[in-house]
Amino acid sequence: MRKIVLVCLMVLALFVPLYAGGSGESSSADGTVVLEILLSGDTTEGSPMQKAVERFNAEYADKGIQAQVNEISLSDLPTQISNRIRAGKLPALVKNTTNTFEQFTDNFYPLDETGLDPNDFTMNYSVRGGRFVSTTLNSTAVGLFINTTLWDEAGVPYPTTEEERWTWDEFVEALKTVMERTGCEGIAIEHSQQRMQTLLYQFGSRITPADDPYTLVFDSPETREGMEYFINLVKEGVATYTDIVGIDTAANTFKSGRVAAHIGGNWSLTDFAENITGFEWAPVLMPYAKEKATMIGGNLLSVFDGSGQEKEAIEFVKWFYQPENYKQYLADANYLSGMKSLDVDYTLEELAVFQQELAASCNTPNEDMMIQVNHPGASYGNTIRDNWTQAIVGEITVDEAIDRIINDIIIAYPDVKEAQ
Amino acid sequence: MKSKSKPGASRYRMWSFLFCAPNIILFIVFFLIPAVIGVWYSFTNYNGLSRLDFIGLQNYDRLFHDVEFYSVLLNTIKYTVVSVPLCYVVSLGLALLLANDRIRGNAITRILVYWPTLLSSIMVGVTWKWLFSESYGFINYVLTVYGIEPVRWFSNPTSAFITTIVASAWSGCGVNMLIFIGGIKQVPQDLYEAARIDGATWWQQFKVITFPALKPLSFMVILLEIVGSFKVFAMPLTLTNGGPGTATTYMIQYIYKTGFERLDVGYSSAVSMVMFVILLLVSYLQTRINAKHEEEY
Numbered sequence: 148m149r150k151i152v153l154v155c156l157m158v159l160a161l162f163v164p165l166y167a168g169g170s171g172e173s174s175s176a177d178g179t180v181v182l183e184i185l186l187s188g189d190t191t192e193g194s195p196m197q198k199a200v201e202r203f204n205a206e207y208a209d210k211g212i213q214a215q216v217n218e219i220s221l222s223d224l225p226t227q228i229s230n231r232i233r234a235g236k237l238p239a240l241v242k243n244t245t246n247t248f249e250q251f252t253d254n255f256y257p258l259d260e261t262g263l264d265p266n267d268f269t270m271n272y273s274v275r276g277g278r279f280v281s282t283t284l285n286s287t288a289v290g291l292f293i294n295t296t297l298w299d300e301a302g303v304p305y306p307t308t309e310e311e312r313w314t315w316d317e318f319v320e321a322l323k324t325v326m327e328r329t330g331c332e333g334i335a336i337e338h339s340q341q342r343m344q345t346l347l348y349q350f351g352s353r354i355t356p357a358d359d360p361y362t363l364v365f366d367s368p369e370t371r372e373g374m375e376y377f378i379n380l381v382k383e384g385v386a387t388y389t390d391i392v393g394i395d396t397a398a399n400t401f402k403s404g405r406v407a408a409h410i411g412g413n414w415s416l417t418d419f420a421e422n423i424t425g426f427e428w429a430p431v432l433m434p435y436a437k438e439k440a441t442m443i444g445g446n447l448l449s450v451f452d453g454s455g456q457e458k459e460a461i462e463f464v465k466w467f468y469q470p471e472n473y474k475q476y477l478a479d480a481n482y483l484s485g486m487k488s489l490d491v492d493y494t495l496e497e498l499a500v501f502q503q504e505l506a507a508s509c510n511t512p513n514e515d516m517m518i519q520v521n522h523p524g525a526s527y528g529n530t531i532r533d534n535w536t537q538a539i540v541g542e543i544t545v546d547e548a549i550d551r552i553i554n555d556i557i558i559a560y561p562d563v564k565e566a567q
Numbered sequence: 568m569k570s571k572s573k574p575g576a577s578r579y580r581m582w583s584f585l586f587c588a589p590n591i592i593l594f595i596v597f598f599l600i601p602a603v604i605g606v607w608y609s610f611t612n613y614n615g616l617s618r619l620d621f622i623g624l625q626n627y628d629r630l631f632h633d634v635e636f637y638s639v640l641l642n643t644i645k646y647t648v649v650s651v652p653l654c655y656v657v658s659l660g661l662a663l664l665l666a667n668d669r670i671r672g673n674a675i676t677r678i679l680v681y682w683p684t685l686l687s688s689i690m691v692g693v694t695w696k697w698l699f700s701e702s703y704g705f706i707n708y709v710l711t712v713y714g715i716e717p718v719r720w721f722s723n724p725t726s727a728f729i730t731t732i733v734a735s736a737w738s739g740c741g742v743n744m745l746i747f748i749g750g751i752k753q754v755p756q757d758l759y760e761a762a763r764i765d766g767a768t769w770w771q772q773f774k775v776i777t778f779p780a781l782k783p784l785s786f787m788v789i790l791l792e793i794v795g796s797f798k799v800f801a802m803p804l805t806l807t808n809g810g811p812g813t814a815t816t817y818m819i820q821y822i823y824k825t826g827f828e829r830l831d832v833g834y835s836s837a838v839s840m841v842m843f844v845i846l847l848l849v850s851y852l853q854t855r856i857n858a859k860h861e862e863e864y
Contacts (some may be wrong), residue, residue, distance in 0.1 A: 164811055225615075225827055226827065229615055229616060230615065250614075250615070250616065250830060251616065253617055254616075255618075274602070338808075355733065388722055388811075389701055389721065389722055392810050392811045392812065393808045393810055394701070394721040394722065394727075394807060394808060394810055394811060395700065395701065395702055399702075399703075400702060403702065403703070405702070481681065495853075524614050524616060524617050524618055524830065525614060525618075525830055526828070526830045527829060528825075528828030528829035528830075529824075529828055532830070533824075535814045536812060537813060539812075540724075540810070540811045540812030540814075541812075542812040542813060551634075551635075555829070558629070558783075558829075558831070559829060559830075559831070
């Protein structure tokens with residue numbers, strides 16, 4: 148009998164560490180509540196949240212609340228949140244991408260107690276079912292970077308004002324001249340749904356009509372023209388093949404100095420400013436075909452419902468959005484503001500171009516966002532990017548790519564119908 | 568006629584069960600229960616968190632009409648058909664070479680061949696990307712230095728496919744080589760001596776003695792390689808990102824994409840179940856073939 152008890156204890160001993168290992172630590176011995184902020188990409192963007200947390204901790208040292216950053220890889224973020232929701236071991240706060248925000252909307256705690264107004268934020272679609280569940284941490288915008296050393300060497304001018312903004316045909320003509328005169332490669336376009344869809348918007352493409360997020364109008368001459376335009380640019384060798392199909396990273400290609408232009412985003416500014424030393428570069432206004440367009444993106448800050456630290460997390464959000472704290476957060480990483488009408492002293496004056504892009508952009512990207520707003524917990528993923536890439540590679544035709552994209556959207560949102 | 572169990576046999580059974588209990592519990596908790604849950608999810612529209620409605624065979628119906636699924640399945644079969652024999656031949660060849668104690672430096676060579684096995688799949692992908700990258704890769708740099716036109720390793724679907732195969736063989740053959748060396752060392756030396764006395768060549772010795780002696784190990788290595796090839800994920804993801812297009816997109820990446828990017832966990836579970844059935848059939852067939860061969864001997 149003693150042996151049986153011994154064996155049972157051994158089995159038990161095997162599981163006790165497993166259980167203990169899984170338990171989170173949310174408060175210290177002196178009763179101080181420690182808030183965990185789950186995020187990714189903070190270090191590569193200049194550690195702005197880590198710096199904000201250090202300022203918060205210094206200010207709240209005697210108030211029983213402290214915060215700590217838990218940085219994980221971006222690809223692990225949805226899986227970790229999902230697993231921690233199931234295990235009931237939630238972090239207090241999370242820096243959401245738009246994807247994780249859509250996925251976990253139902254799990255966020257209302258932010259009404261913060262006294263903040265959702266309409267003050269750039270991504271104000273974060274009010275769901277009458278609940279204000281997320282604030283915009285920072286905004287991002289798609290933009291065009293050029294290697295000014297190459298353009299100056301070729302003697303080709305580039306736009307500095309809204310009036311001088313290129314059409315796509317003018318830009319490609321200028322780009323070809325730079326390529327001819329300097330021997331460089333053309334444009335490195337980032338393999339990303341946000342960046343690639345921005346180009347489609349510039350050709351007048353849209354997913355749904357402005358006033359009807361349940362009807363698909365993606366199958367249009369504009370979408371077809373946009374897709375074919377860039378397929379031809381790749382065929383002609385003007386757009387670099389390995390970047391747009393996702394084999395290489397377009398930002399790295401641009402940093403190498405081999406290409407004259409790059410479609411990327413404002414988040415690359417800090418990286419380029421710190422790491423490009425061999426040539427001069429600048430963001431310039433993006434070309435347009437039918438519409439001037441950039442896709443606003445960004446990150447959202449949410450408080451988890453069920454962490455047991457909701458009140459303290461709300462206190463952190465209130466502190467975070469006090470103008471001096473929030474401005475410092477934005478300035479530390481040269482982020483575009485997530486709050487409307489906020490003057491920030493940026494160290495990089497190049498950000499002004501992205502603010503100009505946001506101001507000039509058509510409203511189609513925001514209108515298309517409504518299809519996602521109306522379907523929380525569902526997503527069509529990167530189907531536009533992936534199928535368009537297959538068409539670029541030549542695996543499928545543009546028509547097949549459009550059909551597949553529509554099919555994927557309808558599978559994700561079964562109540563959405565294609566326009567007749 | 569009923570067989571009577573010996574006195575005390577049930578007590579031994581209980582003890583053997585108790586000793587196996589930790590393993591059985593871990594198997595149930597981490598394999599059996601998730602597998603049953605996976606089967607259940609495949610009949611639902613589960614989105615990974617909140618929505619979970621029973622939808623019958625809809626996911627399977629959709630799957631069998633999904634062109635992308637067939638394309639990815641074909642890629643995975645092509646990858647398996649090429650990489651498994653390559654890995655097997657390379658592992659066996661290295662084992663035959665390095666099991667020979669007369670070869671100088673075979674211990675250090677074994678370590679060098681085994682070393683890539685210790686790397687994570689992601690590291691393997693990153694390492695090979697640094698070697699073969701079209702813009703900053705070492706191989707293209709060397710070619711350029713010697714005035715040779717750089718090769719578009721990843722832009723061309725065939726060369727991208729070959730690169731993933733070679734990287735897979737490089738990272739996977741170390742373990743199999745050690746298994747084969749162990750097997751070769753177990754073959755009685757007097758068989759070789761007798762064969763040599765009879766004037767058998769090296770090839771004849773290999774064909775008649777070594778290869779048949781390694782059949783049980785070969786069965787295991789091939790089976791494990793087939794399962795591993797079907798489940799390949801991180802290495803091609805970091806090396807080619809599944810491209811160009813979908814040229815190197817394999818089953819697990821497709822399951823990941825549908826499950827996590829499109830939040831279609833029900834559908835991705837159905838794909839997993841199809842993969843499970845394929846692997847089960849392959850394992851069954853291979854076991855039957857192996858059993859038949861053993862009977863012949």
